[in-house]
Each structure stands twice: as C-alpha cells, then as structure tokens.
Amino acid sequence: MDYIEMHAHMVSRTTDDYTQMALMGCAAITEPAFWAGWDRSTADGFDDYFRQLTEFEPKRAARFGIQHYTWLCLNPKEGEERDLARAVVQRIPKYLDHANVLGIGEIGLNRVTRNEIETFKDHVALALEHNQMILIHTPHLEDKHKGTRAIIQALQSFPNMDPARVSIDHAEEHTIEMILDNGFWTGLTLYPQTKVSVARAVDIIEMHGADRVYVDSACDWGHSVPAAVPQFVMEMRRRGHADALARKIVWDNPITFLGQCPKFKPPVSAHAV
C-alpha cells in the first residue's frame, strides 16, 4: 500500500533506507528539524542543518521517486538555551520560502521547563507571524502527559492559532483524547520501545477513530524502524480492518492535513483502493 511518511529524520538514515522505503510504497516524506544527539554550539550550525534539509535532502529523496518536505525549528531538546534559541528563530524566516518547507517543527517540550516553554512560544509566534503550519513534538515517557497538557495550554494562549493547522505528534493512550478534543491533528509514532507499538496504535484507532489521525515512524539515529508504517498496515489487516481504513490513516489523512500548505503537492498513488 502506498503511504506518506509524516515524520522521518532522513539526514540520519542511509541510502539503503530510502531504497527500502521506496520499495514499500513510500511516496512522500516530511522531515522535521530535530536534535542531532548532541547539542549544537552555534546558530551557524543550524544554518548548515537547514540548508541540508532544504537543498540536499530533497535531491537525495528524489533519486528514489520520493517527495521530500521539511519543517524547521530549534528542537525542544535544545530549547533550554534561550540565547541560542532566539538566534536560531531569527534565522528561520529566510528559509520559509523554500519549495519543500511546510512550516515550523518539530517544536514542543522535552522536560517541561520554563525556558523550554518560552522557546516553544517563540516558535509558535514565528509560525503565526508567517502563516506557517506547525508540527509539535510531545515529550517522552513520564513527561508526555504533563508536557502535552502544557503544550496545549501554550498554544491556546495565542488567539489566532488555528488547531486545524497544527499537529501534535507522538500521542499515546493517555494524551490522544486531550489533543483531539481540542481540535488538533495528531500522529501515533511507531517505536520499538519508547512510544507505541503497531498493535497499540491499532488499539488506539479502534478506541478513538481515524479522524485527524495518522501514523509515522519518526525514524532517526536511535532505535527506530523505517518500515514501521507498512508494519502498521499489516497489523490493520491482521485485525481484519478494511484496506480503505488503513489507507485513510497512511495516505488520505496526511494529504488532507498537509494539503493546507499550498507548497504540498499530493503524490499520485499507484495503488488506489
């Protein structure tokens, strides 16, 4: 089944991963800016990273027939450093006109500190000032519930924020309800250990429905699986769910959400259901 990978950090994946994803039916990828596993020391380092995301990575993906889009920001893992965050936020606007930039992301919180919240708000203000869509990272593990609640409160402090143009990613059993009830889109991230398994993702779909929901692999430099979205489709079939429902989650919903950005060109599916 063709699919759109809504969250993949391809700068840390191999060319073989691109090959396998293309073979599995991946037609488009959206790649949020993220933490490299170590802290960058200067805003210049982010300039190089943003050039990689907007110039180099789209060409790399195109070799495999995959559309490549991106979201730009200083990642929540680095949000504690306010001076660096301010400097990076000032540099982002010059990249926003690139053809593959969908908006601001993945912004959010890590350990839910005061500085992280201020950095998050700076990015939201930037997005709204430039009419950009927003992709949000919610914290890991024990910080997820508290952080998701704080993120929603911070977003709602902006009167002109439209939740239909915001996706709050990495939802789990204890956070999805507050995300959907407040009008946001959400993603279920399929991770081997620290987020949801494909079985739990299908459980969540069965309990909350498939509206304003997609799944993603968030594959990066850590334990993660580029084949996670096709594995989700297999789990849907194992449960006896119709391919049309799986397709809504891995294809139709991403196109509906991303289609709010005029720069997103819906890929053509070779396997329409």
Added chain:
Amino acid sequence: MSGTSRPKPLPAREAVDEYFIENRHRVLDVAAFLDRLDRSGGDWRSDYRMEALVRAIAVLAEPGAGRAQRIQMIFSDPTVEPKPKLDQKAARGAWDPASEKGA
C-alpha cells in the same frame, strides 16, 4: 473513507487465538526479569522505576478496560508546574517523586 465511526476490534475468541502466544511470551519475559533482579541479591524494590513497574503489573489483573491508560498514568509526572530549569536531558521512563523535593 470518512466519518467518525470507530472500527470494531476482533471478537474476543479470535483475538485470543491470534495474540495469545506472543502475550504469553511477554508475561514470561517480565517474570524472568523480576527473577533476575531477585537473583542479583540487591534491593531493587525501592528504586522508583521498579516501584512504578510493580504497581503497573498489578493493574494487569484488574477487571475492565483502560489498563493501558491507567499504567501510562502510573509512570507519568503528575505535577503541573514547569521545572525551574533543565535537570537532565533524557526521560527515564517513570516519574521520580524525590525529584520534586530537590527542585
């Protein structure tokens, strides 16, 4: 496909037939992990992560749905106020009540 209808889960008997073996395996893995800790001879029960894990295991035997959500909340930070500053870069999987005393 559109609309808000929720897809139905497999009938219980079919779900048991399909998923019993892999979940039997998971329960045995947890049991073996606890045995391993006992064999180590150390005090693992006072570790805040293991205290949470033992509480979570008890939820497995409770009746009614919502176990996954209840277990998620056992591991979650229940506080509301932001941390005054970054304490550590990575989450550890369970909230440490002692961390609030030093904040």
